[in-house]
Structure formats: structure tokens, C-alpha cells
Amino acid sequence: xxxxxxxxxxxxxxxxxxxxxxxxxxxxxxxxxxxxxxxxxxxxxxxxxxxxxxxxxxxxxxxxxxxxxxxxxxxxxxxxxxxxxxxxxxxxxxxxxxxxxxxxxxxxxxxxxxxxxxxxxxxxxxxxxxxxxxxxxxxxxxxxxxxxxxxxxxxxxx
Amino acid sequence: xxxxxxxxxxxxxxxxxxxxxxxxxxxxxxxxxxxxxxxxxxxxxxxxxxxxxxxxxxxxxxxxxxxxxxxxxxxxxxxxxxxxxxxxxxxxxxxxxxxxxxxxxxxxxxxxxxxxxxxxxxxxxxxxxx
Numbered sequence: 001x002x003x004x005x006x007x008x009x010x011x012x013x014x015x016x017x018x019x020x021x022x023x024x025x026x027x028x029x030x031x032x033x034x035x036x037x038x039x040x041x042x043x044x045x046x047x048x049x050x051x052x053x054x055x056x057x058x059x060x061x062x063x064x065x066x067x068x069x070x071x072x073x074x075x076x077x078x079x080x081x082x083x084x085x086x087x088x089x090x091x092x093x094x095x096x097x098x099x100x101x102x103x104x105x106x107x108x109x110x111x112x113x114x115x116x117x118x119x120x121x122x123x124x125x126x127x128x129x130x131x132x133x134x135x136x137x138x139x140x141x142x143x144x145x146x147x148x149x150x151x152x153x154x155x156x157x158x
Numbered sequence: 159x160x161x162x163x164x165x166x167x168x169x170x171x172x173x174x175x176x177x178x179x180x181x182x183x184x185x186x187x188x189x190x191x192x193x194x195x196x197x198x199x200x201x202x203x204x205x206x207x208x209x210x211x212x213x214x215x216x217x218x219x220x221x222x223x224x225x226x227x228x229x230x231x232x233x234x235x236x237x238x239x240x241x242x243x244x245x246x247x248x249x250x251x252x253x254x255x256x257x258x259x260x261x262x263x264x265x266x267x268x269x270x271x272x273x274x275x276x277x278x279x280x281x282x283x284x285x286x287x288x
Contacts, residue, residue, distance in 0.1 A: 010172065011172050011173060011176045012172050012175060012176055012179075016176070020179070020183050024183065024186075024187065027187050027190075027191075028187075028190065031190065031191060031194040032194075035194050035200065038200075038203070039200075039203070039204055039207060041207050041211055044211060045211065045214065045267075048211065048214045048215045049214070049267060051215075052214075052268075075269065079218075079268060079269045079270050080267050080268070080269055081250045081267055081268070081269040082269075083249075083250070084250060084265060084267050085267070090265065091267055155264065155265060157203045157206065157207070157262050157263070157264055158262070158263040158264070
């Protein structure tokens with residue numbers, strides 16, 4: 001009994017080491033959680049991508065005449081690097097040109113999984129940006145086109 | 159009497175070890191905290207993203223001067239004398255490094271050619287989109 005009491009009063013008891021470990025883990029976890037907070041700019045990227053695309057297909061409210069051509073190259077028109085828009089990439093975009101609900105043109109490139117992901121909220125999902133608007137035909141103002149643009153980004157720092 | 163003195167010595171030794179361990183523990187926590195608070199990784203990532211966004215959001219002809227003095231300060235503190243910023247026009251990425259690690263890389267989707275230079279005296283990054 002006396003021995004047990006003496007043991008309990010020891011400073012370097014196993015309890016002391018356990019306490020050090022627990023306190024240490026607590027402090028380190030706190031630092032890691034606090035400082036690992038990342039600045040996510042994916043939604044800004046998606047919006048910038050969308051604006052670049054709009055600038056290349058619309059001019060002063062008119063549809064760029066070349067958009068409906070088969071030879072239309074969005075990468076050249078919007079000055080985008082095609083190599084980054086692949087199936088496993090960080091980016092995705094889709095452009096739909098409609099006239100009275102008829103799809104005249106549908107252009108999409110990049111990682112298609114991001115299209116679905118961008119519909120969900122949360123830091124683990126891609127950020128999306130959707131825009132829908134009307135433009136008119138330059139040669140015939142009576143023709144109105146509806147444009148739908150969806151862009152998404154899920155870039156992580158490497 | 160002898161036993162009591164021996165016991166006292168043991169207790170004293172135990173106290174000494176206790177305080178040494180405590181000092182080591184507190185020092186380790188302070189050093190870790192100091193390193194973590196410098197946020198080297200975060201500052202690299204922040205600048206890599208900022209520069210990539212500037213490039214993506216720019217049109218031909220735009221010239222931008224960006225103050226990168228915080229990166230220089232960190233690089234000096236880490237004794238790093240390599241390239242702090244690299245903008246790769248071939249693979250479209252910005253790489254920011256303030257220490258000997260791998261650095262932080264962020265891609266830009268703009269296909270514009272980027273002319274860039276660093277004024278080391280004023281710690282200014284100049285970007286020109288062509």
C-alpha cells in the first residue's frame with residue numbers, strides 16, 4: 001500500500017508521459033488544422049474561363065459568325081491551351097448554341113466528371129459557373145440565338 | 159539516514175529530468191509553431207494562384223507589376239538563392255519556390271505568351287501578356 005502511494009506520487013510517472021503525448025498531439029493538430037486552410041480560387045477560374053469564351057463567341061451583342069462553322073476552333077478564338085482540357089484534367093467547358101430550342105452547336109472539352117461535380121457544393125467538388133443569354137445574328141437581326149455556357153474547375157496546387 | 163539521503167537524491171534527479179523533459183517538450187512545440195506560422199507553403203500557393211489568375215484574366219497587351227517582396231523575405235530567411243518564380247509558357251504553369259523544396263505549381267489555361275522578368279532589387283515581378 002505504501003509502495004503504491006509512493007509510486008503515485010512520482011513525478012516521472014507513465015501518466016506524465018501520456019499527458020505530454022496528448023497535449024502534444026492536441027497542439028500539433030490545432031496548428032495543422034489552422035494553417036492548412038487553403039485559398040480556393042476554382043470558382044474564379046470557372047468565371048474567368050466563361051468570360052474568355054463569351055468574349056470569343058460574342059461581339060457587341062452579335063454572335064461571332066464563325067461559331068456555327070464546322071472549322072470553328074474555340075481554343076484558337078479564346079486563346080486557350082488545348083492540352084489542359086483533357087479527360088483527366090482540371091477544367092471543363094461546354095457551349096450550347098440554340099435557335100428556337102434547336103441545338104445548332106454543342107462544343108465541350110475537358111474532364112466531363114467536373115460537369116456533374118460542379119452541381120454540388122463543398123470544397124471536395126469542382127466549382128462551376130453557368131451563364132445563359134441571348135445574342136442576335138449580325139446579318140439578320142430577327143434571328144435570335146440562345147447561348148448556354150457551363151465552365152468548371154477543380155484545380156489543386158501541385 | 160543513508161537511505162533517506164539516497165531517496166532525496168532520487169527525488170532531486172527525478173525533478174531535474176522532469177524539467178529537462180518539460181523544456182524539450184515546450185521548445186519542440188514552440189519551434190513547430192514558429193515554423194508552421196511562417197506558412198511557407200501557403201505563401202507559395204497564394205502567389206502561384208494569384209499570378210495564374212492574373213494571366214488567365216488578361217488580354218493581349220496587358221502589363222502588370224506585382225510586388226513579391228514577401229517571397230523574397232521568405233527566400234532569404236530560408237537561405238534559398240534559386241528561382242523564386244518560374245512561368246512556363248510551354249506547359250502553362252506558374253511555379254513558386256521560397257525554399258529548397260518542390261515549390262507550389264499552379265496551371266493557367268490562357269494560351270497567350272507571357273513575357274516576364276523579376277526586378278530583384280525592388281522585388282517586383284513584371285508580366286506582359288502578348
